[in-house]
Amino acid sequence: MKMLFMVTDSEYEPHCLTMMREKGVTGYTVIPDVQGAGKTGLKMGDRVHPGASVVVFAAVPDDSVEDLLKCIGQCVADSKLCSSTHAWILPVEASLQGS
Numbered sequence: 001m002k003m004l005f006m007v008t009d010s011e012y013e014p015h016c017l018t019m020m021r022e023k024g025v026t027g028y029t030v031i032p033d034v035q036g037a038g039k040t041g042l043k044m045g046d047r048v049h050p051g052a053s054v055v056v057f058a059a060v061p062d063d064s065v066e067d068l069l070k071c072i073g074q075c076v077a078d079s080k081l082c083s084s085t086h087a088w089i090l091p092v093e094a095s096l097q098g099s
Contacts, residue, residue, distance in 0.1 A: 001092040002065050003057060006072070007034070008085040009043075010054045015080050020058065023068055028058035040084045065089050 004025075008016055010032065020028060034053045035044045042049035060068060069089070075081040 001059055001095065002062055003090040003092050004060050004065075004068060004087065005055070005057045005090055006085065006087040007053050007055050009082045010052045012081050012085070013054045013056070015075070016054070016056055019071060019075055019080070020056070020068075023071055024064065025058050025060060025068070028056055031055040038084065059092055059095070 006016065013030065013032070017028070017030070032052075032054050033045060034055050036053060037043070043051040043053055045052045069087060072081065072085065072087050076083060076085050
């Protein structure tokens with residue numbers, strides 16, 4: 001099991017979630033209106049530094065990682081996700097799942 005951790009501009013959230021569902025990711029968590037700084041500058045959600053990002057993460061099977069990353073890369077190339085989209089794959093060492 002791996003953790004897909006993705007950051008993209010908030011306006012791309014609908015396509016991001018559609019893409020994940022199409023790739024078989026049925027469970028995910030979204031943290032909306034994330035502020036921060038990076039290559040594209042500050043995104044603080046105010047008049048001086050408008051815009052915000054969204055964080056999407058999901059536990060995914062090991063065998064789906066390569067396909068998901070290729071799909072995310074293709075979505076960036078096709079401008080379905082912004083060029084500042086970042087995605088990381090992290091190991092899941094342990095899991096506690098509630099009922």
